[in-house]
Amino acid sequence: MNFKVPRGTQDILPSESWKWQQVESIIREVCDMYRYKEIRTPIFEQTELFQRTVGDTTDIVTKEMYTFTDRGDRSMTLRPEGTAPVVRSFVENKMFGYPDQPVKLYYQGPMFRYERQQAGRYRQFVQFGVEAIGSADPAIDAEVISLAMEVYKRAGLTDIKLVLNSLGDSESRNAHREALVTHFSPHIGEFCKDCQSRLEKNPLRILDCKVDREHPLMASAPSLTDYLNESSTAYFEQVKSYLEEIGIPYELDPNLVRGLDYYNHTAFEIMSTSKGFGAITTLCGGGRYNGLAEEIGGPSAPGIGYGMSIERLLLALEAEGKSFMQDPELDVYIVTLEQAARRKGFKLLNELRKAGIRADMDYMDRKMKAQMKSADRFNAKSVIVIGEDEVNDQVVQLKNMGDGSQQKVSDAAIIETIKEQLK
Structure with missing residues (x-):
């Protein structure tokens, strides 16, 4: 279905x-x-x-x-x-x-x-x-x-x-109500069934009718302000x-x-x-x-x-052609190249988020090129790349997506480095 x-x-x-x-x-x-x-x-x-x-x-x-x-x-x-x-x-x-x-x-x-x-x-x-x-x-x-x-x-x-x-x-509305009944009663048969039932129950509702709003009696109806x-x-x-x-x-x-x-x-x-x-x-x-x-x-x-x-x-x-500020950009996207790198990336992702940094990573086991395209779609400010060498050397590759610059940063310093970039 x-x-x-x-x-x-x-x-x-x-x-x-x-x-x-x-x-x-x-x-x-x-x-x-x-x-x-x-x-x-x-x-x-x-x-x-x-x-x-x-x-x-x-x-x-x-x-x-x-x-x-x-x-x-x-x-x-x-x-x-x-x-x-x-x-x-x-x-x-x-x-x-x-x-x-x-x-x-x-x-x-x-x-x-x-x-x-x-x-x-x-x-x-x-x-x-x-x-x-x-x-x-x-x-x-x-x-x-x-x-x-x-x-x-x-x-x-x-x-x-x-x-x-x-x-x-209530006194003003009652006076106006009587005037409306007097005004509409002679021609109420020309109005819709809803208005006909409203005449005695609540004639003020007639003025709010969507069906009969163009009827000539609407324009000439007694104004409430005249009865205040x-x-x-x-x-x-x-x-x-x-x-x-x-x-x-x-x-x-x-x-x-x-x-x-x-x-x-x-x-x-x-x-x-x-x-x-x-x-x-x-x-x-x-x-x-x-x-x-x-x-x-x-x-x-x-x-x-x-x-x-x-x-x-x-x-x-x-x-009016107005718009809000765009959906917040992603601060960091983590690209990983093999299983050990993936485990390291997942741990780093958690640490980044705890530090108040908006971060994400790939969960579809895609190639590096496809992961970089995701980073572009998310408007990531920086990309962290982790491969086998980075795992062994306890470092990451940090790429600034704004100017294209890239640097090697130690695991211990990566969070502070990203915070400095975000400033």
């Missing part, structure tokens, strides 16, 4: 994985600088967690979740997003009792959504996310956004923009002022609603503006989710966070 990678997934091969490692390193450095600590949650959770938090009218819950029944007849779901599991852990582990609030967390790992594969979008994708839980200060909104922008900046992206909106508090009450408007003004204070430009988009039900107040997306990126420009999205902790049985703990796709970050870098 011919097995292939499942549709909507990918193998990240060694020729590409080093790029992922560099992104992960950047993420860890930035999160450490901002004092966000890593949290790791299970890959699957109780299905009801996502139904209650993400929203039972969202595309994620109704169409995209990978759900299964375990042997205990419990409904489980591979996590489609990262915020609900993190907030569940926050509540379950009583992090709301920590002396230092807000609790600043970040996560990184695979998420699963059954959707049509597109460039940079997979059914299993890797998401990095940040959650700051426990503070209703608008300054933390600006901090979370600045952390995302810093990750993109350090990765090398320049063609990006921040888009903002306010979804307001005084406190919601004041909160949003403070978020914007903090962003301006730290020099982060933004655009306002009153139609930005995000695709998850738990968002309120600040909502944002970071988009690629590169011409070669494609039609779907969103790289990162998030917002505030006051009330989410209470929804899953915890105390009041306002929070804000976001999720960014690593696949789409790498795609955006490619669209």
Whole structure:
């Protein structure tokens, strides 16, 4: 049988994985600088967690979740997003009792959504996310956004923009909800079945519909910003002022609603503006989710966070023609010419690695010419050649692959000699 990678997934091969490692390193450095600590949650959770938090009218819950029944007849779901599991852990582990609030967390790992594969979008994708839980200060909104922008900046992206909106508090959203129902009701029969079911359950989701986004009523729909009450408007003004204070430009988009039900107040997306990126420009999205902790049985703990796709970050870098530093070169490649030399080479290889020197050797019993070609492919800075004479004389031949020079070095001095060359 011919097995292939499942549709909507990918193998990240060694020729590409080093790029992922560099992104992960950047993420860890930035999160450490901002004092966000890593949290790791299970890959699957109780299905009801996502139904209650993400929203039972969202595309994620109704169409995209990978759900299964375990042997205990419990409904489980591979996590489609990262915020609900993190907030569940926050509540379950009583992090709301920590002396230092807000609790600043970040996560990184695979998420699963059954959707049509597109460039940079997979059914299993890797998401990095940040959650700051426990503070209703608008300054933390600006901090979370600045952390995302810093990750993109350090990765090398320049063609990006921040888009903002306010979804307001419950009073503002209820007023807007009534206006949306009034607006869409007379012509709801012209919309898709999903939108028809959303009209009474959550009409805000209609604005996020991919099927009917070109319908004329979409453009003329009541704007949420027109229904923000005084406190919601004041909160949003403070978020914007903090962003301006730290020099982060933004655009306002009153139609930005995000695709998850738990968002309120600040909502944002970071988009690629590169011409070669494609039609779907969103790289990162998030917002505030006051009330989410209470929804899953915890105390009041306002929070804000976001999720960014690593696949789409790498795609955006490619669209801008940017690249990371190449996969590290090999410091030393050991070429051996017969069995005794091979044993000596293997022992030396271990000593080099213990000394912090990146080294490798041939394991295919190939001729010297083939081994030297391997050294070239690995971009080895130096090659050590060991034959019968070198074994007997307790020396090695050390060749500098940069200038072609070659010298005989004693076994006792080889490690220090290589360290000097690497300097």
